Amino acid sequence: xxxxxxxxxxxHRPDGDRVPPGQYLVDDFxxxxxxxxxxxxxxxxxxxIDTEAEQTHRWSWQEFMALPSETPTVDIHCVTKWxxxxxxxxxxxxxxxxxxxxxxxxYALIYSYGGYTTNLPLEDLLDGKAWIVHxxxxxxxxxxxxxxxxxxxxxxxFWKSAKWVRGIRLLNEDWPGFWETAGYHNxxxxxxxxxxxxx
Amino acid sequence: xxxxxxxxxELAEIxxxxxxxxxxxxxxxxxxxxxxxxxxxVRLTAEDGYTAQRSYSLAGPADGDLVDLTVxxxxxxxxxxxxxxxxxxxxxxxxxxxxGGWFVWRPESKAPVVLVAGGSGIVPLMAMIxxxxxxxxxxxxxxxxxxxxPDRRYYAEELRRPDPGLDISYxxxxxxxxxxxxxxxxxxxxxxxxxxxxATFEPDxxxxxxxxxxxxxxxxxxxxxxxxERIRTERFG
Amino acid sequence: MTAEHLxxxxxxxxxxxxxxxxxxxxxxxxxSCGLAGPVASLRVYGPDPGLVARxxxxxxxxxxxxxxxxxxxxxxxxxxxxxxxxxx
Numbered sequence: 148x149x150x151x152x153x154x155x156x157x158x159h160r161p162d163g164d165r166v167p168p169g170q171y172l173v174d175d176f177x178x179x180x181x182x183x184x185x186x187x188x189x190x191x192x193x194x195x196i197d198t199e200a201e202q203t204h205r206w207s208w209q210e211f212m213a214l215p216s217e218t219p220t221v222d223i224h225c226v227t228k229w230x231x232x233x234x235x236x237x238x239x240x241x242x243x244x245x246x247x248x249x250x251x252x253x254y255a256l257i258y259s260y261g262g263y264t265t266n267l268p269l270e271d272l273l274d275g276k277a278w279i280v281h282x283x284x285x286x287x288x289x290x291x292x293x294x295x296x297x298x299x300x301x302x303x304x305f306w307k308s309a310k311w312v313r314g315i316r317l318l319n320e321d322w323p324g325f326w327e328t329a330g331y332h333n334x335x336x337x338x339x340x341x342x343x344x345x346x
Numbered sequence: 347x348x349x350x351x352x353x354x355x356e357l358a359e360i361x362x363x364x365x366x367x368x369x370x371x372x373x374x375x376x377x378x379x380x381x382x383x384x385x386x387x388v389r390l391t392a393e394d395g396y397t398a399q400r401s402y403s404l405a406g407p408a409d410g411d412l413v414d415l416t417v418x419x420x421x422x423x424x425x426x427x428x429x430x431x432x433x434x435x436x437x438x439x440x441x442x443x444x445x446g447g448w449f450v451w452r453p454e455s456k457a458p459v460v461l462v463a464g465g466s467g468i469v470p471l472m473a474m475i476x477x478x479x480x481x482x483x484x485x486x487x488x489x490x491x492x493x494x495x496p497d498r499r500y501y502a503e504e505l506r507r508p509d510p511g512l513d514i515s516y517x518x519x520x521x522x523x524x525x526x527x528x529x530x531x532x533x534x535x536x537x538x539x540x541x542x543x544x545a546t547f548e549p550d551x552x553x554x555x556x557x558x559x560x561x562x563x564x565x566x567x568x569x570x571x572x573x574x575e576r577i578r579t580e581r582f583g
Numbered sequence: 584m585t586a587e588h589l590x591x592x593x594x595x596x597x598x599x600x601x602x603x604x605x606x607x608x609x610x611x612x613x614x615s616c617g618l619a620g621p622v623a624s625l626r627v628y629g630p631d632p633g634l635v636a637r638x639x640x641x642x643x644x645x646x647x648x649x650x651x652x653x654x655x656x657x658x659x660x661x662x663x664x665x666x667x668x669x670x671x
Contacts, residue, residue: 149391150354152439154432157396157424171396175422180628181635183587183642227631228396262644306632329633330649330656343651350599387596399630401593445595447605448623557588579624581590 165222167337170230177229178291181325185261185311189295194279195314196244199252206244208295211279214239219278221301223308224337236299238280241272252317256324257298260311265324267300267307267334269317276302279312304335304342352389353377355441357433358412363500367418367466368430369405374441377411380404382477383450383470383552383580386415386443390425400425403470403554403580404444407477413441416500418466449552449580453481457550457576460542461489462533462563464555468493468500470580471554475512484511488549490541492517492533492559515541533559538566545571550578557581588637591625597634597648601655610666615643622646622665 157171166172189208196204206214218237224230255269271277277300281288288294293310300307306326316322327333332341340346359371382404389399400423405414419430433439451459451474459478461471468491478487493499495518505514517537522530528537543549551572553563560581567577595607607623618640625636625645633649638661645661 149352149389149395149397150438150440151393152390152428152433153437154434155390155392155398155428157390157392157398179631180587181633182628182637182644225632326632326649329647329658330651330654331632343649343654344656345654349603350596385592385595401596442596442599445599445605445607446592446623447595447608448621449592579590580592581588 165232166230167224168340169342170224170228170337173229173231176231176234176292177225177227179225179227180291181263182261184290185259186290187260187295187311192295194244194296194312196248197314197316198248198250199317199319200249202249204244204248211239211296212281214243217278219280219299219301221299223299223301223305226304226306226331226335226337226342230337235284236278236280237282238278238296238299240275241277241279242275244279245273248317250317252319254318254321256316256318256322257307257309257312258314258316259309260313263309263311263325265307265309266322266327267303268321271300271303272315276300302336304332304337306331307335350442350445352440352442355413355439357435357437357439360435363416363502364418364498366430367416367500369414369416370429370433371412371414372439372441374411374413377408377413378444379408380413380444381447381450381452382407382473384444384446384473385470386413386441386445388415388425388429389440389442390428391440398424401445401582404473405469405476406473407480416466416469416472449554449578451477451550451552453477453483455550456485458543458547459485459487460538460549460551460567461487462538462542462551462553462555462567463489463491463493464533464553464559464563465493465498466500467553467555467559467580467582469554471552472501474552475509478512479509486543487512488542489514490517490533490537491515492519492555494518494520496523513541517541533563533566535566535569538563538570542567542570545573548573548576550576552578552580554580555582588626588628590627591621591623591636593627593630594622594625594634594636594646594648597630597650597655600650601657604667604669606665606667608668611645612663613638613641613643613645614661614663616641617663 355372361369636646647658
């Protein structure tokens with residue numbers, strides 16, 4: 148049992164039914180990092196989807212920016228217990244990027260500039276559940292928040308929403324990513340509080 | 347075998363250092379003692395179970411079960427604003443330590459010492475200065491203390507008092523008081539050449555401060571010929 | 584000044600929960616580039632969601648430590664060896 152420090156409240160405020168169990172609301176946007184922030188100039192940026200049949204679909208920055216975009220407003224939940232409501236983004240739905248991709252794979256491994264990886268079932272990326280975004284809150288996405296482009300998968304803990312996204316590898320077998328091999332839950336549903344391996 | 351446990355710590359005394367920093371003296375029953383330069387983890391728990399923790403350097407040798415931490419408030423911080431603005435004498439936190447066996451000075455050491463502090467990086471270096479005095483060590487110390495302006499000085503009165511064998515150079519980065527010949531600015535090669543010990547004396551160098559400061563100062567020490575294994579650094583966020 | 588990373592000194596408490604000796608004073612060798620140096624000199628990112636210690640030479644991951652309720656996960660895959668000074 149911890150000892151309570153009188154008068155300590157932290158910077159969180161708990162709230163109603165939009166906040167998953169164990170989470171606290173924040174107004175700021177904390178930055179968590181596992182390594183140096185990659186700086187990827189748009190002219191060197193590229194996004195790829197590699198299928199299990201070793202076919203690769205690629206988009207340059209220009210090609211990516213020419214795709215139809217959406218402006219999702221979503222709640223995001225970090226496994227470190229902060230939740231931020233009504234975040235606004237602009238980017239391309241994964242449904243658009245997967246339009247011409249032929250695959251029977253069940254799993255996806257997201258990989259990023261800087262070496263980060265995270266895994267999830269392919270179906271969690273489709274049907275309007277995920278985007279590659281390049282703007283946040285009306286502004287160009289800053290490098291510290293994953294710019295030039297990051298994935299957002301708001302229905303899973305935010306570590307699945309890889310910053311500095313570089314591509315998606317489709318796989319027949321699940322391949323756990325950076326945090327998933329270091330004790331964090333393989334799926335990470337905030338509503339079932341799947342924080343750690345075994346939760 | 348030593349198992350690291352959280353211990354209850356009760357605030358016994360508060361000393362104001364600057365407008366934004368204070369020294370907190372905690373009573374920690376059965377404190378095992380520590381070396382100068384070591385730090386502790388502090389854990390705060392709210393009534394609803396929310397917890398936050400942060401590391402702080404110990405500011406001086408232990409006095410029985412009393413330990414001193416000096417805390418600078420961080421504008422976006424969570425733990426430090428509590429420690430600098432909210433906590434009162436008699437309140438409790440949890441404390442774990444001491445930890446860290448690399449960035450330490452041992453009183454039996456015979457090598458001369460160069461201490462290079464950036465802002466609140468003075469804290470673990472002050473612990474070394476105090477440990478030296480407490481042990482009656484005659485090892486010569488030189489402190490270079492880089493800070494924005496004189497109002498930011500921690501332990502101002504204590505550092506003003508003569509301490510034989512300790513030389514201090516203040517390096518002001520924004521505004522220097524009148525009568526100081528060095529123009530305000532970041533730490534430079536000349537500062538370390540004049541205020542430190544020559545590399546041929548083979549001093550132990552301790553550098554503590556924000557990451558950018560530590561990297562700049564460590565590079566300058568290397569440029570002056572100090573051996574990498576004699577330069578010990580500690581960065582904080 | 585915003586510091587992106589801390590250094591290996593910040594690992595002392597979290598590793599002190601696991602090991603009986605102070606590992607930050609030990610000398611480690613990077614599995615990627617071979618650089619040897621004290622654990623205290625590693626570049627450390629975190630503490631949340633986990634501590635990630637990287638080689639100051641090549642930035643590869645040396646060590647990862649995640650602390651959950653009742654469990655810690657420690658990954659040392661980036662370390663070839665640790666030399667620990669012990670009293671006889």
